[in-house]
Amino acid sequence: MHKNRRKFLKNLSVGVVGSLAFSNQGWTQSYERLKVVIDDLKLNEANSSEAYWEKVSSQFRFAEGLHYFNNGSLGACPTPIREATTTFRNTLDDFPSKYMWGGWDTQKEETRKKVAQLFKVSQEEIALIHNTTEGMNLIAQSMNLDSGDEIIISDHDHSSAVAPWTVWQEQKGVKLVRSTLPILPKNIEEVVAVYKNVITPKTKVISICHIVNTNGMMLPVKEITQMAHENGILVAVDGAQGAGMVLTDLRDMDCDFYTVSAHKWLFAPKGIGIFYAKESSQHHLRPLIVARGYKDSSIRRLENYNTRNLPELLGLGAAMDYRNAIGxxxxxxxxxxxxxxxxxxxxxxxxxxxxxxxxxxxxxxxxxxxxxxxxxxxxxxxxxxxxxxxxxxxxxxxxxxxxxxxxxxxxxxxxxxxxxxxxxxxxx
Structure with a gap:
């Protein structure tokens, strides 16, 4: 009986080691496949021919017969990023405690650094969250505003960007000022004037979209921010439709907060988001969720979920590598x-x-x-x-x-x- 038990345990241990070896092999194979795609894209980085973009298109797989012009609703994920993310998920499940509790700390920080480079900011200004909605909630619940203070929003803001202000601030007496944007503005100045004309001494925050989801109008974030800061007003940006579609230099834009769902125009896995907070504005923020480590003073306190979706987070890092290969x-x-x-x-x-x-x-x-x-x-x-x-x-x-x-x-x-x-x- 004891002999059989020892044999059973020995076979079990061999099985565990084998599975770990397989997961590491799977990780390597996934990155080898991704590396092949990336190397090919880099080899042709000077090529902007239609044939080049058809090659990029072939790396996105859709249901048979589907022609997908709805990326603004939900983004697609290229095949090599799907494969990499699946490998991360399998690796985690092969040895859960290792990878959830520290085994991927270096890779997490590498992803943060890649995102910071995308936006031309410090990695100490980037939190890796779930989506744009969480980012807008994080901002709205943090603001220490008084009854009678004002927040400017617009009639084109996404409902998920308005709801946090409604719940966290309007219900305590803060006024939401709803400006009306033109559908077809003639120039940037016309859009800036919409916000400038409703500013009062009570205005504390201007909350805007980088690109509105209604008709695709892109707002002049830099110019609105400059005008707002001249009046001592914070600027929060819903960047769900901007980041990844167009170059987004947040240092140049100078907004205080910018939040993104990375599954849209960054083509990352679903369920991972990006939150930017300018270093000088981070003191305004409080985490939505607190757990062990809540005394951390860095921006990481805003993403302290305990267990979380690490395969998707590392999938974001892979998506950044893919994007960078194209440029x-x-x-x-x-x-x-x-x-x-x-x-x-x-x-x-x-x-x-x-x-x-x-x-x-x-x-x-x-x-x-x-x-x-x-x-x-x-x-x-x-x-x-x-x-x-x-x-x-x-x-x-x-x-x-x-x-x-x-x-x-x-x-x-x-x-x-x-x-x-x-x-x-x-x-x-």
Whole structure:
């Protein structure tokens, strides 16, 4: 009996060691595959041909027959990042206590550093959280405001960016001032004036979107921030639709807080987000969750969840490697190339009306278009049911338009097909 027990334990120990060896091998294989993709992209970094972008597109896998123009709602994750994240998850489950409690500390900090480099800020100004909504809650619940103080928001802010201010501040008597943004502003100054005109001595915070999710209008964060700071006002930015789509130099923008869902335009796994707090503004912040280690004075106190989604966090690091292999400037330029290509293709059809500002300072990779005489819900359904095109219908503010996202996996061939379909629906 004892002999059999010893044999059982010996076999069990061999199985454990074998599984650990397998997980390490899986980790290596995953990064080898990712490295092959990255090396190939870097080898062609000077290449901006359509063939290059078709190669990038091939690294994103979608359901058969699906043409995905809805990245503004939920981003796609390229295949090598999916594989890397799956390997991280398997590695964690092969030895949970090791990797959850310190085994990946170095890799976590490497990810933080990569994110900080993306935004051109210090890694001591970056917290790795869950999503934009958490970041907006973190800001809103932290502010030590009094009844009668004012926060400026806009009518185009996402509901998840407004709700935190409503719950944490408005319910204690702080006033939410809702400014009205123009749908098609003529210039930056017109947008800045919207916020400037509602500032009072009671204004403490301006909360804005980098790019609004309604019609893809991009707000001049730097100019609004400069105006706000001249009046002693903090600026919080919902960056869900900005970071990754366009170059985002937070040091230059100078906003106090900026929060991102990394699954959108950074193509990271779902459930991981980024929170930036300028060093001089961090004293305003209190963590949403407290646990052991709550006395940590660094920005890491804002992400102290105990157990957390580490595979997705490291997946963000892998996504940053992937992005860097292409190049942030190159992605930025491609975004605008696709925007201009689409606008040029639809401009001569009198039945198609663009409802996104044309100025490159006021829009980028999200464009909305109305088919005159058609209900947008019907257009959305026709696009998907008849042609497999996924888009987002926008009904607020009289838009009656489909929102189209031009991420880096969208090719000009895809845009040609999209425009042909829009033209056919307009004529039907």
């Amino acid at each position: 942030g400037q190159k992605i930025h330029e491609r975004t605008y190339e696709l925007k201009r290509y689409f606008r040029e293709r639809v401009k001569d059809n009198e039945k198609l009306r663009l409802k996104t500002p044309e100025d490159d300072r006021l829009s980028a990779g999200i464009q909305v278009v109305e088919i005159l005489g058609k209900e947008v819900s019907d257009v959305k359904n026709q696009l998907f049911e008849n042609f497999g095109i996924d888009s987002r219908p926008m009904t607020k503010f009289g838009l009656n338009a489909v929102r189209l996202s031009f991420a880096i996996f969208i090719t000009k061939k895809e845009i040609d097909r999209l425009v042909d379909v829009l033209n056919s629906i307009a004529e039907s």
